[in-house]
Amino acid sequence: MKQKRQKSLGLPGYFALSAAIGLGTGTFAHAQATDPNTAVAERGHYLAIAADCAACHTAPGSSKAFAGGYGIASPLGSIYSTNITPSKEYGIGNYTEKEFAHALREGIRRDGAHLYPAMPYTSYTKLTDDDVHALYVYFMTSVKPVESSPQKTELPFPYNIRASMAIWNALFLDDTRFKPDPSKSVEVNRGHYLSYALAHCDTCHTPRNAMMAEKGSSPLAGASLSSWYAPNVTSDPVSGIGGWSNDDLFRYLKTGDVPGKAQAGGPMAEAIEHSFQYLSDADIRAMVAYIKQVPAISDSKDKAPRESYGKISDRESVYRALPTSRISRGEYLFSGECAACHRPTGQGSPDGYYPQLFHNTALGAPIADNLITTILMGVRREVNGHTTYMPGFGPGSYVDSLSDQDIADISNYVEQRFGNPNVKVTPDDVKLIRSGGPKPLIAQLGAFTVPAMIGAALILAVAILFFIRLSRKAKA
Numbered sequence: 001m002k003q004k005r006q007k008s009l010g011l012p013g014y015f016a017l018s019a020a021i022g023l024g025t026g027t028f029a030h031a032q033a034t035d036p037n038t039a040v041a042e043r044g045h046y047l048a049i050a051a052d053c054a055a056c057h058t059a060p061g062s063s064k065a066f067a068g069g070y071g072i073a074s075p076l077g078s079i080y081s082t083n084i085t086p087s088k089e090y091g092i093g094n095y096t097e098k099e100f101a102h103a104l105r106e107g108i109r110r111d112g113a114h115l116y117p118a119m120p121y122t123s124y125t126k127l128t129d130d131d132v133h134a135l136y137v138y139f140m141t142s143v144k145p146v147e148s149s150p151q152k153t154e155l156p157f158p159y160n161i162r163a164s165m166a167i168w169n170a171l172f173l174d175d176t177r178f179k180p181d182p183s184k185s186v187e188v189n190r191g192h193y194l195s196y197a198l199a200h201c202d203t204c205h206t207p208r209n210a211m212m213a214e215k216g217s218s219p220l221a222g223a224s225l226s227s228w229y230a231p232n233v234t235s236d237p238v239s240g241i242g243g244w245s246n247d248d249l250f251r252y253l254k255t256g257d258v259p260g261k262a263q264a265g266g267p268m269a270e271a272i273e274h275s276f277q278y279l280s281d282a283d284i285r286a287m288v289a290y291i292k293q294v295p296a297i298s299d300s301k302d303k304a305p306r307e308s309y310g311k312i313s314d315r316e317s318v319y320r321a322l323p324t325s326r327i328s329r330g331e332y333l334f335s336g337e338c339a340a341c342h343r344p345t346g347q348g349s350p351d352g353y354y355p356q357l358f359h360n361t362a363l364g365a366p367i368a369d370n371l372i373t374t375i376l377m378g379v380r381r382e383v384n385g386h387t388t389y390m391p392g393f394g395p396g397s398y399v400d401s402l403s404d405q406d407i408a409d410i411s412n413y414v415e416q417r418f419g420n421p422n423v424k425v426t427p428d429d430v431k432l433i434r435s436g437g438p439k440p441l442i443a444q445l446g447a448f449t450v451p452a453m454i455g456a457a458l459i460l461a462v463a464i465l466f467f468i469r470l471s472r473k474a475k476a
Contacts, residue, residue: 044138191290310358330413363419
């Protein structure tokens, strides 16, 4: 199904990148602005877009910008975004700038309650003071107050104990500001700041430990994101995006579609729809420059680049004359459910609206998470007023609701025919993805989570005291 709609969230005015970005703060000025406060608010608007605030704080289909209510899937349960409009009763209208910065950088609300890191304060903590100020001015002066309260987050015990986040923060939050690397170019430093402090790419693409904290030793090396998998985007030519050209990456971040390589779905499609498509070309190229020089991290499971697998199929012309007993169930289902759009050959539609299945990262990955999730949930992204849409085949599908066995059969057929033939999908794999994806240890511990965190904090405290004593003895 093809649709075209006008995008409701646009980039106001024209922003020009100042040459003075050596500190990575990204000074922007509106071409027509004369009032200093107006200029600051407009820069704050651009920063809010770069930080992708709308994607989480505006409920799907809602016209109430930043009113919250979007359910963020997590292994611990759904976390609902809050109202961040300047409503004094339901939003952040009573926040001082210091309190705003405290929430943004340390994940602590005005009332002292802790936020969950689904709000990426672990990345926003890198924001400069000037950018925090610009964001505050924007939200307080340019966003319309919405006088309503969104659905509340109600995680099961013990995850509903927000105070436990104080222990998690003590163990894992690096509360320091961004520092440019003097050995890198201004463009690379700008891209680093955009990618981490604002766009928070690390929150999805960096693997996490058992307590769901990022593994600093493996930045951007790929990670499970509930049902989706955020791939390795380091410079490794096989496991990462080292084989992509700068133009490929620029097009992907701007549009979510690079024929013969990848199409964005899930959270990445949301980031492109609400954020990246509105950033200046200079900022997108800065992000590309940074990502292309991220140290390569390889995975032994990757035998070839994800986008290198597969070829055109001529199978349809062969089996049209065959009895059904000679056709696999996956092939039969593919012909009925998928071939009308992606074509029996796997070439996709002639205009490229429906992508080709071969040379496609979703089918060339060493795991089938994104393929399964795409079949279950579908794809939707809106760029430049044009909507790209693929229906899902999960519960409530208006096309067809497929079983775990059906999706496993289709997945195995397309992997063998168009993708990575080493990938095998079972109904249990589909069931796991349908239930929200792999669960980290913290989600499996349940009631033992808080004691485990306290124990880890005590061990850390003892270790610190031990090294302090050793240091004092050495000085003595």
